[in-house]
Amino acid sequence: MSILHEWNTLQTRRRFFGNGANVLGAAALASLIGKSTAQAAPGAIPTHFAPKAKRVIYLHMVGGPSQLDLFDHKPKMKEMFDKDLPPSIRNGQRLTTMTSGQARFPIAPSKFNFAQYGQCGMWMNSELLPYLSKHADEICWMRSMNTEAINHEPAICAMQTGNQVAGRPCIGSWASYGLGSENDNLPNFVVLIATPTNRDQEQAISSRLWSSGYLPSEHAGVSFRSKGDPILFINNPPGVPNDLRKQTIDGINQLNRLNYESVGDPETHTRIRQYEMAFRMQASVPELTDLSKEPESTFKLYGEEAKKSGSFANSVLMARRLAERGVRFTQIYLNNWDHHGNLTGRMGSQCKDIDQPCHALIEDLKQRGMFDDTLIIWGGEFGRTIYSQGGLTKDNYGRDHHPRCFTMWMAGGGSKGGQIYGETDDFSYNIVKDPLHISDFHATIMHLMGYNHERMTYKFQGLDQKLTGVLPAKVIKALIA
């Protein structure tokens, strides 16, 4: 096979969303060495086994929701109100400097009532999550998540990229790199930043969280925006209707073709196709973001909030629309879970933001037959402490960051509904059964997408880099249906 042929193969296989001039697509390699990628989309890295999750919707709760007030029921704490956390439990755990100066660490039992739901008997906050609790048996509960990072920036970075220091590709980029694109006119990895109803305790979110790191930059997330153009510069300037845009692009491409004929640079050929693709995106994004054609039943399901651009409900609905159109990975960030103070005052509005939309997403995907191959992930970057930060009353308290244990959940996409994995001590301070490190969680997600995390690597700085990093990580089979 000649290099020219190789180049042609490359051109046809190259994904629309960019292609570095010097990046040799793995697909080209696969085709050259004669491996078939029967199940994979064009341009994908062959999966190591049949993928269960063909797409992912990741709901990241920025700030670190309190597991103690939502999912990790600790009834014994009631009688320990305002008692000091026993040093044997804290056991030298490092503290943020926000509470390391506190004279004492008084226990703050959750103010909220809990009840058991579903066949699985999951204990949940019975006051604030009326919708989500209906799905207890469809959700895979992970109560023993743990991480090393203790402050937001490094912790979100670790959760999204496997490393506390910025610069590695995030999970979405890995998914895009691996699974390739299923659609011709939208980005493969989309990021939405939802605006919480209450914004008192927001934490930093930055585009480094959806960076492609050392992976080719076409795998970086494309941020869809709730104000202004949904994709940067997607709209024509005023006074340029679509048909006129089409004409001007045709003219540009005719001239570029002449240039290609005389200079012969393959990149010119690529640019011609990218301008065509740009036009297709321009044509399809307005349809994507136009919710006016959604039937009223949709808004019954997701709630009226879903009509409000940028709300969490709206973002979740958008995620379903993106998934329907073949987008592989949709990442939604919802801020304001950093409840150092007035936790009980703020928890209500946070839960209201997510409760009905999460339920709606599960229902909606089920109705469309997409639940089984769409993985939903919900969780923050760490959990919160049993002891109160600042003032403590029975009705109100704050909680500091707690990396040693926290709760996340998954649903659909091959995750095991009704599974309750992991257990913490009476204080939700230490894990007593089945610890689930974020690297194991990452390994498990990769597995659901069809990849062995040890083998899904990318060569950079001489190392075979991977999402799960250099320390050992394992797939947790119990989380898989």
Place this chain on the structure above:
Amino acid sequence: MRKPLLALLPFLVSASFAASDQVQFNRDIRPIIADNCFHCHGPDPGSRKAGLRLDTEAGFFAARMNKDGKEEPATIIKGNPAKSSLFARISSTDQDEIMPPPKEHKTLKPDQIALIKHWIEQGAPWQPHWSLIAPTQPALPQPADAAWSKNPIDRFIGSKLAAAGLKPAPEADAHALIRRISLDVTGLPPSPAILAKYLPKNGDHLIDPQIGQLIDELMAQPVYGEHRARYWLDAARYSDTHGLHFDAYREMWAYRDWVVKAYNRNQPFDQFTVEQLAGDLLPKPTDEQLIATGLQRCNITTNEGGTIAEENLANYAADRVQTMGWVFLGLTTNCAQCHDHKFDPFTQKDYYSMAAFFRNTTQGALDGNVKDGNGPVLVMPADADRARWVGLPDEIAGAKTKVQASRTAARPEFTTWIAKVKPQDLNADFPAKDLIARLALNEGKGVPAGTTVNGEPVTWKADGKLGPAPSFKKGSNLVIGDAGNFDTKKPFSVGAWIRPTKVEGNGAIVARMDDPKFAQGWDFFQAGKNLSVYIISKWPDDALQVTTTRNPLKAGTWQNVFVTYDGSGKAAGVKFYVDGVLAESKGTIDKLKTASQSTTPTRIGQRSQSEFFEGDIQDVLLYGRMLSVTDVMTISKVGPMQLLLASAKLDQKQKDLAFEYYLNSRHEGFKLSTVSLAKLEGELTAIKTRSPVTHIQKEKMDSKAMANILMRGAYDKPGAQVEAEIPAVLGKLPADAPRNRLGLARWLMSDTNTLTARVTVNRMWQEIFGTGLVKTSEDFGIMGSPPTHPELLDWLALDFRAHGWDMKRFYKQLLTSAAYRQAAVITPEKLEKDRDNALLSRGPRFRMDAEMIRDYALAASGTLSPRMGGPGTYPYQPENIWEVVGMHNMSYKQDTGENLYRRTIYNFWKRMAAPASLDIFNAPSREASCVRRDRTNTPLQALVTMNDPQYVEASRLLAQHTLQVEGDDNSRLNAAATRLLCRPLKANELPILTASLAQLRKHYGANAADADALLKVGDSKSDLKLPKTELAAWTMVCSQLMNLDEVLNK
């Protein structure tokens, strides 16, 4: 190209090595070993298996101890593959024997195994890694076509092309070459004047002297430095924000401007390096040399609450080591932060020895979210301030001496005074003028004097500020009555000691405010952590409100609070004090019109019906005038001092407090000297506040440069302490060199360093040719790409050093080479044999960097501002890009006028959201050093150049110029094309644009509203003298031209 060929097309490799070829260890063998074996048999002892290492000469050829302590023969017996255990293992078919082991998922190909065999047969000649061998002057190859060569570069390029069976491309057309040179020297297309001056008639090529003159002329323009600086600023990770958490403003644009100037004055690269790494350690450093050290302050920093200082400082040093490694050494030193380097002979100790150079500095762990980052900065006063700025420190020192002298003089007088003074003697200190009421609230039982109780009986607390204090909450408050019957337009002051229970709520401390009568009156108010005052004739349109801004109130703490008002009816007439000190405040409502007085009684703890204060209040004071700063300060001190004097015996701390009180209230000499000191200090602060600052590096002078090895890179697991030193494999600092950054910088530029000259010329080559001779320009280590032209690389490095690190000369040498001057035409043969142009079989052609694309549009449309330097600019950017990142603490305020058209290097760079239109064209975030950008080709890029107002406006401005050209459509199309392509249109191009123009005219002729809308894009007004239909149609044609591949490419 060798590596991809090995990986993809093994048959080519085996074909290319006949048995007679000499195998070269560095070229042929080391890449195979590194790829497949180093992970377990490399430099890192932590992961080394069986005691075998294959990264050193001894590892291959010396007997070794295995893990059981038994001696094993060398793994390679020179000349004898059959006796070499390495060969036996790689060629084994036994799954338990074969190397690499199957679980590593790495497999040697048959031809790789054959190559290793061949090498052993040839006697297994070993070489250290190429970049660790000092460059030697290579012989200039004899090229097949000697006439083609313009300078020595071409001898190397030409001979390699000939060996590959390729011929160079013909020289580029003159217009294309002028454009290419202009872009490479200045980052801008050639101006019409340059084009007119240099473009030969009759389609001739440029002759050598013309090319030399063109380059010199362009290099003499200040735009040269702006273009060069841009590359350096990526490497330096320059930005205008701190990077983490709040990602707030960081002021250091003076460093950016220093880089531009350094290039423009052609500062030799060795000085350029020494000043940036160690300017502060040079003898008597100039301001410029201090500004240069900003390189080391460009790292990202944080101010996140809860982060741990030691960890932050370790991260900052790590970033400096990484930058240093990539930029100056071409080594991925960062890989050795947690463990010895897996591939390069670089240990964790080496890493921390390097970190030591950068840890002995005065920068703190938190940046404070403030522009000076709470670290060392250089203040750069305006010329008018400079003399005072220089003189003030001495004057302040003199004033301090005087203050000290009066303190000493006052001692004996104080001793006499303190022996006799009684608490009541201080009553006279208390400002009595216009005191309307003083409610001590310290009775400790019953109803406090001067008040009546409204609601529940008073609760007294024993721990008041001045005796027992009453406690307030909803349902319990005190009524004073008529005192405080202030006119809203007359001066008054109100103060008290307060101890709020919490700082989340609101409540009136003292108020005379009539809720049902549109809140008429006034109140002194706790607004969470702030103090507030309302002065109201009728809410909300005849009222004013002022609030403190810096959260001075603390829950559970006694604080003396005061508000004073000058009666002006303006928010600016209000001042707040906390514990005697002025507190910053801001008017939030400033609409008081009429004078009035409220009739409701004055109350402590609430308004007439609302806003209940929760906490304790004592010593309420009402004055019918605006108190002075001194008055308020005195009031805050007198009460506590009287209490103190009442105690039986004073301890030392109390005596010190009494001495301070005495000095401030009774010693005239002290009072005078402190006033003049405060004035001088105020002057200094004022100059500092109004002057720009820039971050600089500053060495701690009282300690040695040391660091602890951090186990697994974790700040809380410190290991052995190491002294600053260069990596062992590169040698040692000379014995007489200072063990600090200056010693490091001088070593970098010395002949004994095998790396820096190579790494630097490679990066400069990359700027011009698109790809370095070493493609991985940040990694010259074992896992980096080997050089495509090793001899040329060495020749360039030695040449650069021998000519005094002269950068302009170096670039000129590249730009005058025949290799550079080739046309960019790609033939099918070249696509096959030299797909990535690694052999330079044609001229460089690649998509311009983000900044160049924007600058190009501005320059071609005649709107590029020549203004240089200064604070960052804010050109067009879609809404909601800054606002959604960080803590929503910064919002983007777009510039108007000239700043919209400045060069892109001056764009304000926010790390969490790099300028959007640049980001899409692969501009780095500047969060970490970047010496090599990605270069993608995506639809999102098409959207920028078609739709970004910057480009739409530039198209319209170009159209306006074009419509000034006399002549028909064709001559105008040619004029526009010449601005963008530097050439007239070809015969087959014209009809396409003519047809497009016709369609556009038709559309805008029929849709006037569309023309109107299009012409309104951008801050500049469109030329009203031009017919709108025409201008709109031409705007879109210019936009088409601006989007051509030929325009977007160099």
